[in-house]
Amino acid sequence: MVSLKTNMSAMIAQKYMGDAQADVVDAQSKLSSGSRIVKASDDAAGLQIANRLYAQTRGIDTAQSNANNAYSIAQTAEGALHESTNMLQKLRELALQSANGANTQNDRESIHLEAEMLKDDLDRIALTTTFAGEELFDGYFGKKSFYLGPDANGVSLNLKNMRTDHSEMGGNFVRASDSTDENWSVTESGNELRFDYNDRQGKSEQLDIRLKTGDDIHQVASYINGQQDVMKASVTEDFELQFFASTKLAPEGFEVSGSFANSLAIGDTEPIGLDDLDLSNVGDAQLGIAVVDASLKYVDGHRSEIGGFQNGVSRTIDNLTSMDSNISVAEGSIRDTDYARASTRLVKSQILGQATSALYAQANQNPAAALSLLG
Template identity: 25%
Template sequence: MLSLHTNSATLSAQNSISRTNSRLSNSMTRLGTGYRVNSAMDDAAGLQIATRLRAQTSGMSMAMRNTQNSISMIQTADGALDETTAILVRMKDLATQAADGSATDPDRTAMQSEYDALTDELTNIVSNTSFGGTTLLSSKADSKFLVAINFQIGSAETEVMTQDLSAQLATMHTNLTATNSGHVFSADGTVGAGAGTAIATADSANDMITALNTGIESVSNVRSSLGAAANRLDHVYQNLSNMVNNTKNASGRIMDVDFADESATMMSSQMLLQAGTAMLKQSNSQSSLVLSLLQ
């Protein structure tokens, strides 16, 4: 039907151009941002899933940093206890030497002097080894390992690893104190108190050998627990890394644009827009046929 008021062909062409222009705009937005989903309108369900995955990934990434920091803290404590063991072994050597009948009293006095100096360093290491400004092995109230520690190893509330070394640490303090007579070992930082008599005589030196063996064993027990915790945290890190990678891949499949596919869509939309524009021009010329009927 020829009509001056209604041009069906023009309306159809305009609708087609509008739809094509909308698709072209979406394609250009996706190619510009790199995301397939730029608003909830693009994929409501996909956006909800991707947001949950992204939140989980972020939490697990933070947990990975937590495990690395925790391992560093444990390694700091382990390094201090390694040096503590070396000192105790030297103290045991001195006690064994002083227990021998060939040693003279002046010899034992010199040995006791070194023994006391080593005791002071034991106090220094145990009471002052710290991480982030907080002591790790001391008997001070804020010491890290004096109470149970909760390591956050995941993005969920229940993903917590608890490490309790308080009993082993208290035993270690007791056993280290037993290696000294007169000259006091102190896990709270008191250095150089008293005059040492631990290896001043052959009999006392002989008694110290067993006490030092016990002290070395108690330090080893703490180190063993620390090593086990560090190993577990390392496995936690590896597992989190695997989960983060796969979760990011899943989120990417929802959110990221396929550039090859979207580029083809954009080219198709551009060609359709050009064709639609040309047809709109042609459809507008139909109204001129009405005038030819009136001539």
């Protein structure tokens, strides 16, 4: 039917030409933006999933930054403690040297002066080791949390006080009030020795030692040290027996009892720290060896804690990097434009638009055919 009022062919061509033009615009927007989902109507469910994945990758990026900061703090702290360990090793060498009977009093005074300088250097490290202006070992850093996951999963780093006057850098000691001499020996009626103390968990502990009759005071000290590893026994130049226990093993000190303790008038313990170290005489040098050993265990134990924290952070960084890569790929597979497909669609839409445009022009010529019938 030929009609003047209603041109169905032109209307159909116009509809398809509009659809083709809309497809061209949509394909061009996806190609220019690089995103398959330009607006929510493109893929409502995909947009929601992609946004969740994007939020997770943003969280991972922040977590990686936090982890790198945490690792840097731990690395700075461990480097400082490495130097502290070296100084404590030198202090131990000086204590052993001072305790040697071949040294004169002048030698011991010189050794003591060097030890004092080393203690000052240890305090200097504790007070001047900083990260971003914050002191690490002055006792105020405490425990801080670092969030190393995209969902606020935290780990804690506790940096301890490393000053020489800290209680963990020493322990408690007691020295016999009565001295002995080279002719003294353990009697059969005075060979019982007992130590009572509370361990770090507050549990009551005791050590019972029966000494060997006939041993001199130096043999007694060696025998006590060989029977256990909590109390350290040593002898001064005046043949006075002394005992030391670190704060780590006996935080509240210890009590000495038994017939042997009574025979030498061994009284109450007193605290002693690394800052009290005196290497100017044999007795204090002997005691100083035990004090430095306690300090070394404290420092090296803290180094182990920091090293474990570093290893954990390093593994976390590796995991975050892997997560970031995999999640980004997953987000890209949902959100990103497939350029091959979008380009094909653009060319197809452009060809359809050109074809429908030609058909639309041809359809508009049909009314002219109707007019020709009227003469």
